[in-house]
Amino acid sequence: MKALISVTITAVLYEAIARSGWFAAALVPTLPTVARTLWTMLADGTMAGHAINTLWRVFSGLGLAALTGLVLGFLMARYRPVERFFLPLVSALMPIPSLAWAPVFILWFGLGNTATVLVVFYAASFPMVINTWTGARAVNPLWLRAAGAMGAGGAAMFWKVVVPGASPFIITGLRLAFQRAWIAVVGAEMLAASAFGLGWVIFDAKEFLNADIMLASLAVIGLIGFVFERLVFGSLERGTVLRWGMVRTAKA
Amino acid sequence: MSAASLMRAAIPFAVVAALWEIAAHSGAFPPRLFPALEEVGATLARLTAAGILPRHAAETLFRLVAGFAIAAVVGVAVGIVMGRYRRAEDLLLPLVSIGAPIPGLAYAPLFLLWFGLGDTGSIILVGFVAAFPVILNSWTGVKAVKEIWIRAAQTMGADERRLFRHVILPGALPYILTGLRLGLAQGWRILVAVEMLAAVQWGLGWLIFGAREFLNTDAMLAGIAVIGAIGLTLEKLVFQRLEEYTVVRWGMIAA
Numbered sequence: 001m002k003a004l005i006s007v008t009i010t011a012v013l014y015e016a017i018a019r020s021g022w023f024a025a026a027l028v029p030t031l032p033t034v035a036r037t038l039w040t041m042l043a044d045g046t047m048a049g050h051a052i053n054t055l056w057r058v059f060s061g062l063g064l065a066a067l068t069g070l071v072l073g074f075l076m077a078r079y080r081p082v083e084r085f086f087l088p089l090v091s092a093l094m095p096i097p098s099l100a101w102a103p104v105f106i107l108w109f110g111l112g113n114t115a116t117v118l119v120v121f122y123a124a125s126f127p128m129v130i131n132t133w134t135g136a137r138a139v140n141p142l143w144l145r146a147a148g149a150m151g152a153g154g155a156a157m158f159w160k161v162v163v164p165g166a167s168p169f170i171i172t173g174l175r176l177a178f179q180r181a182w183i184a185v186v187g188a189e190m191l192a193a194s195a196f197g198l199g200w201v202i203f204d205a206k207e208f209l210n211a212d213i214m215l216a217s218l219a220v221i222g223l224i225g226f227v228f229e230r231l232v233f234g235s236l237e238r239g240t241v242l243r244w245g246m247v248r249t250a251k252a
Numbered sequence: 253m254s255a256a257s258l259m260r261a262a263i264p265f266a267v268v269a270a271l272w273e274i275a276a277h278s279g280a281f282p283p284r285l286f287p288a289l290e291e292v293g294a295t296l297a298r299l300t301a302a303g304i305l306p307r308h309a310a311e312t313l314f315r316l317v318a319g320f321a322i323a324a325v326v327g328v329a330v331g332i333v334m335g336r337y338r339r340a341e342d343l344l345l346p347l348v349s350i351g352a353p354i355p356g357l358a359y360a361p362l363f364l365l366w367f368g369l370g371d372t373g374s375i376i377l378v379g380f381v382a383a384f385p386v387i388l389n390s391w392t393g394v395k396a397v398k399e400i401w402i403r404a405a406q407t408m409g410a411d412e413r414r415l416f417r418h419v420i421l422p423g424a425l426p427y428i429l430t431g432l433r434l435g436l437a438q439g440w441r442i443l444v445a446v447e448m449l450a451a452v453q454w455g456l457g458w459l460i461f462g463a464r465e466f467l468n469t470d471a472m473l474a475g476i477a478v479i480g481a482i483g484l485t486l487e488k489l490v491f492q493r494l495e496e497y498t499v500v501r502w503g504m505i506a507a
Binding site: 002009010084088089093096103106107108179190198202203206209214221222 | 260261263264265267268285286342343344345346347349350353354355356357358359360361362364365366440441444445448449456457460461463464467469472473475476479480483484487
């Protein structure tokens with residue numbers, strides 16, 4: 001309710017500025033214009049096409065990153081030499097923004113999907129590796145010893161103790177990875193200039209001063225990000241670690 | 253760090269460098285696209301000596317500092333006001349929660365349209381993007397100040413100003429510092445990308461993006477190395493130092 005009031009106040013302010021005539025109407029479109037553009041793009045399916053392309057790129061990159069991150073993270077936690085070899089590399093590469101690689105990837109793999117997916121992969125890998133590695137090391141040693149005393153072998157120990165024990169960290173890692181990936185995909189689509197994708201639409205609209213298309217796409221980007229962040233990863237958390245009683249919600 | 257552990261950390265880099273060299277010299281890839289490391293090193297040295305790389309770096313850092321300064325001042329102020337006054341919280345929190353999850357880069361074309369290509373647009377975008385974590389953390393920090401500290405200070409007769417300066421601000425500082433750190437990291441990421449989009453004359457992002465046109469992969473990799481080094485320095489030197497001098501020394505968090 002309070003949220004509604006504050007959003008309404010902002011919308012009214014924006015509308016007043018847009019209608020005041022101080023700024024060019026093409027640059028500051030009124031909200032009904034934006035809504036109409038959004039509706040047209042939704043109705044003729046262009047927005048869906050862009051969103052599907054973007055989602056496909058995000059999840060290819062994220063999937064690869066999750067796979068790599070899980071394998072590498074568990075190996076680093078389990079085997080000392082692996083940790084010694086990869087940890088310095090990970091720490092050195094992590095501070096480089098993923099989008100800085102975009103021009104190199106474009107040069108190596110051409111404009112289009114490969115470069116975009118690789119940028120997303122680069123952005124999403126680090127939170128996955130670091131969180132899996134931290135999670136696997138943070139498993140309560142008492143559990144390991146208890147499982148060992150009850151005769152758990154290597155495989156059982158890994159699947160029944162280490163993986164569930166590390167899962168709160170891993171799920172947080174996945175969530176962080178998605179946030180990073182979502183930023184990276186928008187940027188990479190602007191730079192890698194493929195013909196479809198939400199990032200590309202926004203950037204392309206700049207050429208034609210279509211601020212209404214920009215704002216409409218911005219709303220869709222925000223909405224998709226919100227849906228995945230809250231609903232998908234939130235329910236993943238509820239379905240696994242919360243149900244197993246590994247983390248507590250603040251409100252409960 | 254001891255000599256032995258330094259040695260151990262150097263091994264993986266040596267292995268990767270050796271693999272890179274083998275790949276570069278094998279002739280499997282065109283050398284323009286996949287330059288040998290000595291070439292990248294030579295380019296790095298050449299661009300540094302010619303003053304080109306330092307100028308790119310200086311312009312980028314200027315934008316980062318300017319944008320981050322806006323984010324720090326506005327973000328901390330808004331965050332603290334939101335934490336202290338119920339009205340402000342009710343009004344601003346929904347807006348911040350809606351704005352924060354949208355990737356900052358998505359705003360980039362809009363900001364460039366509104367504020368023009370070049371410095372103004374990119375600085376404002378960096379400030380805007382970096383402000384969200386600062387606001388959210390400052391707000392949480394003020395909320396997290398123990399009620400009992402505030403009541404104790406009030407009982408001992410602290411007025412509003414002293415309460416703020418001696419209780420709320422130090423109490424919220426660990427959170428504020430975390431927010432500033434996150435904000436700087438986000439601003440830095442966005443800045444590199446926005447320099448590619450905003451067609452500025454100088455800047456590290458532009459250096460690597462512009463080098464693409466001429467297939468100067470060596471200049472790109474040299475630029476990326478500098479970007480990585482700056483990112484690492486900001487994280488390790490600036491903020492860890494700041495944290496050691498304030499909250500760690502006050503015993504609020506463990507070193």
